[in-house]
Amino acid sequence: MKPRRVGDVTWEIPQHGDMRVPGRIFASERLLGPIVDERSADQVVNVAHLPGIVEASLAMPDIHWGYGFPIGGVAATRVSDGVVSPGGVGFDICCGVRLLASSFHAADFAEHGDAVMAELDGRIPRGIGKGGIAPASLVGPVLASGAAAAVGAGYGWEEDLARCEETGTSVGADPGVLSEKAIGRGNAQLGSLGAGNHFLEVQAVDEVFDVAAAEVFGIAENMVVVMIHCGSRGLGHQTCTDHVRLMGDAMRRYDITVPDRQLACVPIRSPEGERYLAAMAAASNFAWANRHILAHEARAAFAAGFGMSPEDTGMRLVFDVAHNLAKIETHDVSGEPTRVCVHRKGATRALGPAHPDLPDDLRAMGQPVLIPGSMGTASWVLRGLDENPAFASAAHGAGRVMSRKKAKAQSGGREVRHALEEQGISVRPRSVGLLSEEAPYAYKDVDEVVDVCQRAGLAARVARLRPLGVVKG
Amino acid sequence: MAYTVLAHTADTGIEATADSLAELVADLANGMFAAVGRPHSTGERHTVDLQVATASDPEDLVVDVLSELLYESEVRDMLFSEIVCEPTGDTEWLIHAVGVDNAHVDVSGPPVKAVTYHRLEVRHDSSGWYGRVYLDV
Numbered sequence: 001m002k003p004r005r006v007g008d009v010t011w012e013i014p015q016h017g018d019m020r021v022p023g024r025i026f027a028s029e030r031l032l033g034p035i036v037d038e039r040s041a042d043q044v045v046n047v048a049h050l051p052g053i054v055e056a057s058l059a060m061p062d063i064h065w066g067y068g069f070p071i072g073g074v075a076a077t078r079v080s081d082g083v084v085s086p087g088g089v090g091f092d093i094c095c096g097v098r099l100l101a102s103s104f105h106a107a108d109f110a111e112h113g114d115a116v117m118a119e120l121d122g123r124i125p126r127g128i129g130k131g132g133i134a135p136a137s138l139v140g141p142v143l144a145s146g147a148a149a150a151v152g153a154g155y156g157w158e159e160d161l162a163r164c165e166e167t168g169t170s171v172g173a174d175p176g177v178l179s180e181k182a183i184g185r186g187n188a189q190l191g192s193l194g195a196g197n198h199f200l201e202v203q204a205v206d207e208v209f210d211v212a213a214a215e216v217f218g219i220a221e222n223m224v225v226v227m228i229h230c231g232s233r234g235l236g237h238q239t240c241t242d243h244v245r246l247m248g249d250a251m252r253r254y255d256i257t258v259p260d261r262q263l264a265c266v267p268i269r270s271p272e273g274e275r276y277l278a279a280m281a282a283a284s285n286f287a288w289a290n291r292h293i294l295a296h297e298a299r300a301a302f303a304a305g306f307g308m309s310p311e312d313t314g315m316r317l318v319f320d321v322a323h324n325l326a327k328i329e330t331h332d333v334s335g336e337p338t339r340v341c342v343h344r345k346g347a348t349r350a351l352g353p354a355h356p357d358l359p360d361d362l363r364a365m366g367q368p369v370l371i372p373g374s375m376g377t378a379s380w381v382l383r384g385l386d387e388n389p390a391f392a393s394a395a396h397g398a399g400r401v402m403s404r405k406k407a408k409a410q411s412g413g414r415e416v417r418h419a420l421e422e423q424g425i426s427v428r429p430r431s432v433g434l435l436s437e438e439a440p441y442a443y444k445d446v447d448e449v450v451d452v453c454q455r456a457g458l459a460a461r462v463a464r465l466r467p468l469g470v471v472k473g
Numbered sequence: 474m475a476y477t478v479l480a481h482t483a484d485t486g487i488e489a490t491a492d493s494l495a496e497l498v499a500d501l502a503n504g505m506f507a508a509v510g511r512p513h514s515t516g517e518r519h520t521v522d523l524q525v526a527t528a529s530d531p532e533d534l535v536v537d538v539l540s541e542l543l544y545e546s547e548v549r550d551m552l553f554s555e556i557v558c559e560p561t562g563d564t565e566w567l568i569h570a571v572g573v574d575n576a577h578v579d580v581s582g583p584p585v586k587a588v589t590y591h592r593l594e595v596r597h598d599s600s601g602w603y604g605r606v607y608l609d610v
Binding site: 038040064065066067068071091092127129131181184185188195196234237238240241244245248261262264401402403404406430431433434437473 | 478481482483484536540547548550551552574575580584586587588589591592593607609610
């Protein structure tokens with residue numbers, strides 16, 4: 001069923017069949033075309049079948065075809081009688097983005113950039129089969145305490161924690177419910193980037209649109225910043241695998257049917273549901289700590305490249321925010337404050353000003369919302385708004401429009417590298433051949449995605465960032 | 474090569490046809506690892522034998538075997554190839570593979586994160602077995 005326009009950038013798929021709520025997509029007319037063509041709108045419909053879903057099955061402007069849930073999907077289910085679905089979080093539990101400020105200007109990077117990029121190249125584990133920076137002995141403490149355990153082991157700074165969603169430690173984590181396989185996969189990967197669309201990027205603040213918010217966030221025009229995008233690695237992937245399998249069997253006992261097996265779900269307040277949430281929280285602790293350790297290494301790389309101490313780099317944490325999580329939150333549903341489980345699968349939490357979960361120094365402005373662009377294009381810093389129409393959620397990236405297979409057929413990795421270097425962007429891939437899979441032409445226009453976020457009231461522009469150097473798997 | 478790589482906006486699909494379920498599972502598994510890379514001819518080859526407990530339902534069986542191979546390849550830091558599958562009971566399979574250290578692999582795609590149930594299909598008809606599985610990458 002074709003979505004019908006119900007607002008400037010809001011489209012609705014009316015409730016039909018066994019849908020429990022309508023579907024609602026935030027998109028410009030241009031962005032909507034591929035959303036309908038590639039069947040991600042069908043996945044919005046499928047999610048609307050989940051028991052206990054409230055208001056609507058929502059899609060951010062960067063939505064694209066996923067497995068079960070669309071990437072860019074948001075679904076809130078009532079805690080009292082709704083379900084939790086691991087597919088609504090994804091395999092890469094707590095995948096997210098971290099942004100570091102610095103005391104350097106873009107001109108400084110022009111002088112020292114080669115040295116910094118060489119340091120990053122040597123220090124950041126990435127790609128297939130590369131072990132993590134941290135020892136396996138830290139995995140246990142990290143699963144229980146997240147980024148705080150990393151700080152306790154000497155990675156990162158204590159002050160960083162206040163600038164992490166959940167202060168970098170997820171509530172309700174129980175490492176004891178993780179499988180041996182999950183821990184086995186994670187043991188060698190703590191402090192590693194992975195591959196695919198994950199990256200570490202050195203960027204410069206290109207333009208500030210909201211000076212007051214930028215000041216509060218600690219960024220300014222021409223400042224060099226570092227963006228890190230990665231998640232919970234094999235530990236998270238295995239945790240999702242384990243629980244989708246378990247829930248597939250459990251659904252029969254709860255008499256739940258879903259249109260796609262990857263939407264497997266159980267009641268939130270069931271033993272299986274509570275076990276998943278405890279496992280998901282432990283895996284998310286791995287992810288918070290993983291980004292924390294990589295940030296520590298990035299500081300060390302800049303310190304070595306500039307010939308100074310990490311403290312002198314001024315590389316404070318702007319914010320760390322997840323875009324693959326399910327969280328129990330309170331939102332207005334039909335005018336009533338209601339406890340819901342907000343599944344954000346490729347969607348960034350975006351708390352508005354005055355929210356009690358924000359650190360004191362950010363509360364006046366709202367939460368920093370970090371939206372990375374595709375390789376070689378702009379990334380964005382936005383801020384959360386009051387009256388967000390998507391359970392305090394916004395986009396999480398540019399959103400793919402082209403399969404990896406098709407992207408590779410369009411050009412080779414060396415051509416993509418050359419094109420980036422022509423733009424003055426230093427590229428440090430582990431595998432040159434894979435660069436073409438992540439080429440800008442494989443993604444939507446991130447500026448248009450951000451424009452829709454602003455027009456839909458999902459988040460407001462603060463600053464645009466331009467890439468200077470890319471480290472990828 | 475008895476499999477086909479399917480395009481998907483975010484992920485990768487593998488499709489295969491075979492005369493037997495055992496061949497089908499092996500083809501899908503070989504396709505999964507071939508999507509990631511190919512071992513160098515100079516890499517040391519390790520024989521890997523795995524006993525895998527699976528569901529009896531063919532679709533679940535495919536996910537169980539591929540997920541187990543994915544786990545083993547990750548913790549052994551190896552890429553598998555030349556996979557052969559052999560049922561040893563209703564819910565027990567013996568898997569033979571050749572493993573090569575990831576340091577000796579020509580990478581051709583991103584590592585597989587997980588095996589999904591999305592659009593999963595395994596069926597048998599008069600022409601043989603057909604299977605399709607999508608992988609999160």
